[in-house]
Amino acid sequence: MYIVDMLGITKTFGELVANDNVDFQLRKGEIHALLGENGAGKTTLMRILYGLYRPDTGIIKVAEQPVEIHSPKDAIANGIGMVTQHFALVPPLSVAENIVLGNTDGFVVNRAVIEEKVGAAAHRFGIEIDPKSLVRHLAVGQRQRVEILKALYRNARVLILDEPTAVLVPQEVDALFETLNRLKADGLSVIFISHKLHEVTQITDRVTVLRDGKLIGTVDTKGMSQSQLAAMMVGRETFGVTRKDEQHQQQPVTLHIDNLCAKNDQGMPALTNICLEVKAGEILGIAGVGGNGQKELAETLCGVRECASGSIQLEGKELIGQTPAGFTQAGVGRIPEDRHEGMVGDLTVTENLALEHLNEYTRSGVLDHKAIRNRAEELIRQFQIKARPNDPVRTLSGGNMQKVLLARVLSRDPKAVIVPQPTRGLDVGATDYVRQQLLEQRDRGAAILLISEDLDEILALSDRIAVIYEGEIVGILPAGEATPERLGLLMSGAVKEH
Amino acid sequence: METSRLRLRFVKTDNPPVWVRPLIPVLALVVTFILTSALIFWANANPFETYYHFLIAPLTNKVSALEILVKATPLMLTGAAVTFAFAAGYYNIGAEGQLFAGAIAAAGLGVAMKEVPAFITIPTIVIAGFAAGMLWATIPALLKVKLQVDEVVTTLLLNSVMGFIVSALLNGPWRDPNSGWPQSPEIGASAIFFKLIPRSRLNLGFVIGLLVILVLWFVLTRTSFGLKMRAVGLGKPAARFAGIHVGRTTLIAALVSGGIAGIAGVAEVAGIQYHLIGDLSAGYGYTGIIIATLGSLNAVGVFIASLFFGLVDAGAQTVSRVLGVPVYLGEVTQATMLLVALGFFLLQRYRLRRM
Ligand SMILES: Nc1ncnc2c1ncn2[C@@H]1O[C@H](COP(=O)(O)OP(=O)(O)OP(=O)(O)O)[C@@H](O)[C@H]1O
Ligand SMILES: [Mg+2]
Numbered sequence: 001m002y003i004v005d006m007l008g009i010t011k012t013f014g015e016l017v018a019n020d021n022v023d024f025q026l027r028k029g030e031i032h033a034l035l036g037e038n039g040a041g042k043t044t045l046m047r048i049l050y051g052l053y054r055p056d057t058g059i060i061k062v063a064e065q066p067v068e069i070h071s072p073k074d075a076i077a078n079g080i081g082m083v084t085q086h087f088a089l090v091p092p093l094s095v096a097e098n099i100v101l102g103n104t105d106g107f108v109v110n111r112a113v114i115e116e117k118v119g120a121a122a123h124r125f126g127i128e129i130d131p132k133s134l135v136r137h138l139a140v141g142q143r144q145r146v147e148i149l150k151a152l153y154r155n156a157r158v159l160i161l162d163e164p165t166a167v168l169v170p171q172e173v174d175a176l177f178e179t180l181n182r183l184k185a186d187g188l189s190v191i192f193i194s195h196k197l198h199e200v201t202q203i204t205d206r207v208t209v210l211r212d213g214k215l216i217g218t219v220d221t222k223g224m225s226q227s228q229l230a231a232m233m234v235g236r237e238t239f240g241v242t243r244k245d246e247q248h249q250q251q252p253v254t255l256h257i258d259n260l261c262a263k264n265d266q267g268m269p270a271l272t273n274i275c276l277e278v279k280a281g282e283i284l285g286i287a288g289v290g291g292n293g294q295k296e297l298a299e300t301l302c303g304v305r306e307c308a309s310g311s312i313q314l315e316g317k318e319l320i321g322q323t324p325a326g327f328t329q330a331g332v333g334r335i336p337e338d339r340h341e342g343m344v345g346d347l348t349v350t351e352n353l354a355l356e357h358l359n360e361y362t363r364s365g366v367l368d369h370k371a372i373r374n375r376a377e378e379l380i381r382q383f384q385i386k387a388r389p390n391d392p393v394r395t396l397s398g399g400n401m402q403k404v405l406l407a408r409v410l411s412r413d414p415k416a417v418i419v420p421q422p423t424r425g426l427d428v429g430a431t432d433y434v435r436q437q438l439l440e441q442r443d444r445g446a447a448i449l450l451i452s453e454d455l456d457e458i459l460a461l462s463d464r465i466a467v468i469y470e471g472e473i474v475g476i477l478p479a480g481e482a483t484p485e486r487l488g489l490l491m492s493g494a495v496k497e498h
Numbered sequence: 499m500e501t502s503r504l505r506l507r508f509v510k511t512d513n514p515p516v517w518v519r520p521l522i523p524v525l526a527l528v529v530t531f532i533l534t535s536a537l538i539f540w541a542n543a544n545p546f547e548t549y550y551h552f553l554i555a556p557l558t559n560k561v562s563a564l565e566i567l568v569k570a571t572p573l574m575l576t577g578a579a580v581t582f583a584f585a586a587g588y589y590n591i592g593a594e595g596q597l598f599a600g601a602i603a604a605a606g607l608g609v610a611m612k613e614v615p616a617f618i619t620i621p622t623i624v625i626a627g628f629a630a631g632m633l634w635a636t637i638p639a640l641l642k643v644k645l646q647v648d649e650v651v652t653t654l655l656l657n658s659v660m661g662f663i664v665s666a667l668l669n670g671p672w673r674d675p676n677s678g679w680p681q682s683p684e685i686g687a688s689a690i691f692f693k694l695i696p697r698s699r700l701n702l703g704f705v706i707g708l709l710v711i712l713v714l715w716f717v718l719t720r721t722s723f724g725l726k727m728r729a730v731g732l733g734k735p736a737a738r739f740a741g742i743h744v745g746r747t748t749l750i751a752a753l754v755s756g757g758i759a760g761i762a763g764v765a766e767v768a769g770i771q772y773h774l775i776g777d778l779s780a781g782y783g784y785t786g787i788i789i790a791t792l793g794s795l796n797a798v799g800v801f802i803a804s805l806f807f808g809l810v811d812a813g814a815q816t817v818s819r820v821l822g823v824p825v826y827l828g829e830v831t832q833a834t835m836l837l838v839a840l841g842f843f844l845l846q847r848y849r850l851r852r853m
Contacts, residue, residue, distance in 0.1 A: 304739055325741030336739055344733035347725075355729060355740040362722040369720075 001064065003028045003189050004049065004080070004158055009058035011044055013395070018044040019055070020213040026158065031180055031190045033200040033221070035233055036210035037427040038399030039386065042193050045210070046160050049191075050082040051075040062158075081151025082160040085167060087143050089135045096131035099150045121153050126182045128175075139291070141172030148179065152188075159183065160191045165199055166425050169290040169453065177203050195427050197226040209233055230428045243283075243439055243461060251279040252315075254447035255416040260310035262300045270296035271471045274310070278416065278447040283438065285462030286451040289491050293471035294451045295337055298420035301449065302334040303327035314416055328356055333414030333446070337421050339401045345394030349387050350376035353408050383407040384433075399430035406437055417441055420451040435461055455484060469493040522792075522846065523806050526839040527553065533838070534831050541823045551820050552813035552831065562812055564698040570808030571769070572597075572779070574707035575762035576786025577793060577800040578714045579631075579755045585718060585795050586751035587731035592638060592653030593759040594783025595660035599634035600627030600760025602667065604767040605774035608685025616688040623689055624706065624764055631760020632753045634660065639752035643745045649752070657783070665776055672774065682774040691769040703765030707804075710758055715797030727751050759783060780811075788836060792843055810835055 004026040011019040018041045026032050034042045047053045049060065051069040060067055062078045069075050075082070089098050096118040100109070118131040127149050129142060138146065144164060151159055165173050180190050180203060192204055200207060201221060209216040209232045216232055255278040264270035270293045278284045288294055299305035301312060303324040312319045314330050327334060336342035343352045354361055354372045361368045361375075376389045385403045387396050393404060402422070409417065419438065423431040438461060442448055452458050458465055459482065466476045467490035475490045475497035489495050535545040556562040576593045583590035590596075603626040611619045638652035668680040675683065691702035718724040729737040730747045738744045766778050789807060793799025814828025 302739070323741065323743070324739060325743075328741050334739070341735045342739050344729045344736045346732040347729060351725060351729075355725075355737075355742070358722040358725060358742075365721050365723065367720060367722050367725060 001028055002026060002061070003063055005061040005064070006045070006049065007059045007061070009045060009048060009055045009060075011041075011048060011053060011055050017213050019048070019210075022058075022210065022213070022215045024208055024215070025218070026189050026191060027206070028157075028189055029184055029187045030205040031184055031192055031203055033204040033207040034191055034193045034210065035197075035200060035207055035229060037233055038425075038430050039397030040210040040233075040427075041213040042210055043162055044213075046082065046162060046191065046193070049075065050080060050160060076151075076154050076156070079155060079157035080160065081148075081154065081156030081158065082162070083144065083147040083151065083164060084162050085164075087147050089143055089146060091136040092134065094132055094134055095129055095138075095146050095149075098135055098146060099131075099153050118149070118153065122149055125149065125152050125179070125186075127152075127179055139172075140167045141169070141175065144168070144172075144176070145179070152183075156188075158189045158191070160193075162193045163195070163425060164192070165194055165196060171289075173199070195425065195431075197229050197428070200229065201226055211235060233427065234429050243463075244443070251281050251445075253277045254280045254315055255449065256311075256313040256316075257301070258311045258313070260297075260300065260312065261308040262296050262305055263308055264293075264296055269308075269471060271300065271307075274468075274471075274473055276449070276466060276473065276476075278449055280415075280447055281442055281445045282463045283442050283448040283450050283461050285458035285465045286449065286468055287455060287458045287465055287487055287491060288453070288468035290453045292468050294420060294453070294468060296471070297468070298337050298418055298451055301332070301418045302336065303332075325356075331415035333409040333412065333417040335405050335409055335417070335419045335422065337451075339398070339405055342405050343393045343401065346392055348390045349380070349385070349393055349396070349404055350389040352393050352404060353379055356408055357412075379407040379411055382411070398425045399427060402426060402430065402434060406434060410437055410441060413444065414441075414446060416447040416449070418449050418451075421453065422450070423452075423454070423457060455487060458487075459484070467491055522839060522842045526835055526842050529838045529842075530831065530835045534834055537827065537830060538823070541827055543821050543823050543827075548817055548821060548823070548827075551817045552828075553809065555816055555820075556809060556812045561698065562816060564695060564700045565812045565815075566805065566808040567704050568699045568701075568770070568808075569811040570804045571703045571707045572762045572766055572782040573785055573789055573804035573807050574711055574801060575765060576759055576782045577789035577804050578707075578710050578786075578797070579758035579762065580786040580790035581793065581795050581797070581800050582714060582717075582727075582758060583751055583755035584790055585724075585731050586727040586748055587734065588639070588642065588748050588752045588755070589650045590635070590638075590653050590752060590755050591650055591787065592635065592656050592756070592783070593762075593786045594779060594781065595653070595657040596631040596634050596756040596759035597763040597766075597779055597783050598660045598664050599630040599756075599763065601763030601767045601774050601778055602664070603627045603630035603760070604689070604764040605672070605682045605685060608689035608768060608772075609683050611689060612686030614688055616690075616692075619686070619688040620691065620702070620768070623768060624761060627760040627764030628757040629760070631763065632757040634760070635753055635756020639749050639756075642752070643749050664774070668774065668776060674773070680776060684772050685768065689768055690772060691765070699770060701765075701769040703769035706761060706765060710761065711797050711801050714800070718797060723747075723750075759786070762786075788840065792839060 002025045006024040009019050009022045022045060024045060036042050044053060048055050051071045051074050060069055067078055069078065096115045099118050100114045115131040122129050122131065127145050129145050129149060135143060135146060148159065164176060168176060183190060194200055201224065204221045206218060207221050207224065207229060208218040211233060257274055257276040260271055260274040261269065262271040274297065276284065286294065296305060300307045303322055303326065307320060314332060317330060319327055319330060350373055353376045361372050373389060380387065380389060383403045383406060385407065386400050393401060422434050422438065426434065438448060450461055462479050464476060464478050465482045465487065466473050467487060469491060470493065490497065531545065531549055538545045538548050556566055576597065579593045580590060604623045607623045607626050611622065638649050638656060641647035641652055642649045668682065672682040674681050694700045694704065726742050726747050729742055730744050734744055762782060767774060771778060785807060789800055789803040793803040810832050814832050817823060817828050818825040
C-alpha cells in the first residue's frame with residue numbers, strides 16, 4: 001500500500017518546467033531517497049507535497065484517498081511533516097513551547113503540562129532532547145531534532161527531510177540515522193533528500209531519481225552501487241577529480257597567517273594562535289569536525305570578522321585592519337561559507353557578478369551597464385552557469401549559485417583563495433566541477449586554503465592537511481602521510497602532532 | 499472525481515505580472531466608488547455626479563488640471579525622499595519632520611534675505627532647506643549606523659518633536675507681528691518661487707520636483723552608488739561581504755532622503771504659503787511612504803503615484819465646492835481610496851486559482 005502517491009505532477013515557473021509529469025510513490029514504513037542534480041526539482045516536488053506550491057497538474061493521494069493539499073496545514077492534517085534546511089523555530093522559546101506552538105489545545109499554556117507531554121513524546125520516538133532547554137542554546141543537530149519531533153508530535157506519518165545531513169557533523173548524522181531507523185520500525189515513512197550517495201546507500205530502502213524535472217525511475221537501493229546511482233542522476237558516468245602530485249617545496253609562501261586569534265559571535269575565543277602558511281600552487285586543507293572554529297577562521301580571512309590579535313600577510317603585505325574591499329583588492333579571492341551571505345538574492349546574476357568590483361565598471365559615478373552585462377554573459381558561458389543574466393540570484397539552484405560565486409572570484413585570478421565548504425549541498429556533477437576549478441587555480445599558482453568538514457574532499461584535493469580542533473591547529477600533515485584514521489584521531493582532539 | 503462546484507482560492511505568486519500595476523488605480527477607484535456611494539447619498543448628492551467632479555472634472559479645465567500638479571508637487575518630493583531611504587533598507591518614517599525642518603529654513607532665510615536678488619535667494623533657500631532636512635535626519639541616521647537603534651521608532655518620534663519646535667516658533671519669536679496669528683512673517687518677494695503659468699498656483703516647485711524625480715531615477719538605475727544602495731537594502735550581509743560600506747551607504751541614503759524631504763518643505767513655503775504655518779503639510783511626509791510603496795520604489799512609479807494622489811486631492815476640493823457636500827466627504831473618500839489602493843497592492847501578489 002502506498003501511503004503517498006503523487007501522480008503526473010507538473011509544476012512550471014514561467015518557462016521553466018521544474019517538475020515534468022512526475023510520479024512518486026511512498027510505501028508505508030520505508031525510507032525513500034529522492035535523488036537528482038541541483039535544480040532537478042526535488043525540493044519543488046516536496047514543497048508541492050507539503051502544500052507550499054500548487055502543482056499545475058497532477059493528483060496527490062494519501063493512503064489511497066485523493067486529497068487536496070493547499071497549505072502546510074492541510075499537509076499536517078494529512079499526516080505529512082517537513083523539515084527544511086532553514087528551521088522554523090523561535091529561538092527564545094523552549095523546546096516544548098516550540099513544539100506545541102500553533103498546536104495548543106486551549107488558550108492557556110501550562111508550562112509543566114506541555115513539558116511533560118513533549119518529554120513523553122520525545123521518549124516514545126526515541127529522540128533525545130530536553131523539553132525545557134531554550135532553542136537558542138541548541139546546536140544545529142539538536143534544532144533539527146526539535147523540528148522532527150515537532151512534526152511527529154502533530155501525528156506525522158510521513159516525514160520529508162530536505163538535505164538534513166548538509167548541516168550536520170558526522171556524529172549528528174549517525175544519531176539522525178538511528179532516529180530514522182527507529183521511526184521506520186514504527187511504521188513511519190521518510191522521504192530523504194541528500195547529495196551524499198553513501199548516505200543514500202546506507203539508510204534508504206528505495207531511491208527515486210529526477211533529472212531536469214523528469215522522473216528517471218524508482219529502484220530498490222539494495223543492489224545499486226553509488227556509481228550506478230550517480231549515472232542515473234547525471235545520465236553518464238562520473239569520474240571525480242584527480243590531483244596531480246607535485247612538489248611545492250621551492251614555491252614561495254603566498255599566504256602567511258601568524259598567531260591569529262579571534263572571538264565568535266558570543267564573544268568567546270574561537271581561534272587561538274593559528275599559524276599557517278600556504279605556498280603558491282598549493283592547496284592547504286583544513287579538516288575538522290564542524291563548529292571547531294572553521295566559520296570564524298574563514299570569516300577572519302575574508303575580512304568580515306575582526307581578529308583579536310595576530311597577522312595575516314599576503315605576499316608580505318599585512319591585511320589585518322583592511323576592509324573586505326581591501327582584502328579583495330590585495331588579491332584574496334573570498335568565497336563565503338553560506339552562499340546566501342555572499343550574494344544578494346533579489347539582485348540579478350549580472351549585478352551580483354559585478355558587486356565586488358563596482359569601481360572598475362564606474363566612470364565618474366555612473367555604471368557602465370554594457371560592460372557589466374558583457375562581462376556577465378562571458379562568465380555565464382565560461383562557468384556554464386544555468387541562468388540568464390537578468391534572473392534574480394534567488395531563483396537559481398544551489399549549484400548554479402555556487403558557480404556564480406566562483407565565477408566572481410576565480411575569474412580575477414586571485415593570489416590566494418579562501419574556500420569554506422565549497423561543495424556543500426552540491427550534486428555530484430557540480431561538485432566535480434567546483435573541485436576541478438580549484439585544482440586549476442592551484443596549478444595556475446594560487447595559494448588555496450580549503451576548509452571542509454568533508455574528509456573525502458580534503459583528502460582528494462589537499463597537498464597538505466591541517467586539522468583544527470577547538471580553535472587550534474592540532475596537526476599539519478603532508479597529503480601522502482594523511483590517512484583517514486590519523487586525521488580522525490586529530491579531529492577528535494585525542495592527540496596533537498606538531 | 500470531477501466536482502461541479504466552482505472553488506476558488508488565493509494562491510501566492512512570486513512574480514506578479516506587470517500588467518496588473520496600472521489596473522490598481524482603476525480598480526481602486528471602482529471599489530472606492532461602491533464603498534462610499536452610501537455616504538454620498540446620505541449627504542444628499544448623486545454619487546455619479548460626485549465622482550465626475552472628483553476625478554474627471556479636474557482634468558477638463560485648465561485651472562484645476564494645473565491644481566493637480568500643484569498638489570502632486572510635495573508628494574513627488576516626499577515620495578522621492580522615502581524611496582531613496584527605503585531602497586537602501588533604511589525605513590525613514592520621518593519625512594514629515596524633515597519637511598518642516600526645510601520649511602523652517604526657507605521661512606527664516608526668506609525673511610532674512612529680503613534685500614538679496616532672487617537668483618541668489620532662491621538657490622540659497624533650496625540648498626538651505628536640503629541641508630536642514632539632512633541635519634534633522636542626521637540624528638536618527640547616526641543612532642542607526644553607530645548604535646543600531648531602530649530608525650522606524652526614532653524617525654517617527656522626531657516628527658512629534660519637530661511639531662513642537664514649529665509650534666514653539668510660531669507662538670514665540672516668529673509670531674506674525676502684523677496679524678498676531680501663529681504664522682511666521684511673510685517671506686520676501688525675492689524668495690518666492692515664480693509662477694510657471696500666470697494666475698495659477700503652479701510654480702517653480704513643480705520643476706524642482708520633476709528634477710528630483712529625474713535625479714532619483716538616474717541614481718537608482720545608472721550609478722554605482724544606486725546599485726550599492728539596493729544591494730544594502732536587499733541583503734546587508736551579502737553587501738558587506740562584497741566589500742560595500744554598509745554603514746556609510748545607509749548614512750548617505752538616510753541623509754539625502756532627509757534633504758529631499760526638506761526641499762518639499764521649501765517648496766510649500768516658497769511656492770504656496772509664503773509663511774511657515776502649523777498645517778503647512780497635510781501629512782505629505784506620511785503620504786510619501788504610501789507613494790513610495792505604490793510606486794514600488796522606482797522613480798517612474800513614484801511620479802505616477804504622486805500624480806494620481808494629486809488628482810484625488812484636487813478633486814476632493816472641487817467636489818465640496820461644487821456640490822456643497824461637506825469637505826470631510828472628500829477626505830473620507832480619499833482615505834478610503836488610499837486603503838483600497840493599498841489593499842489591491844497587497845492582493846496583486848496573489849492569484850485566484852480554480853481548484
Ligand atoms: N520560486 C521559484 N521561482 C522560479 N524558479 C524556481 C523557484 N523555485 C525553484 N525554481 C527553479 O526550479 C528548478 C528546480 O528547483 P529545485 O529547488 O526543486 O531543485 P532541487 O532539485 O531541490 O535542487 P538542489 O539540489 O540544488 O536543492 C530550478 O531550476 C530552480 O531554479
Ligand atoms: Mg533543493
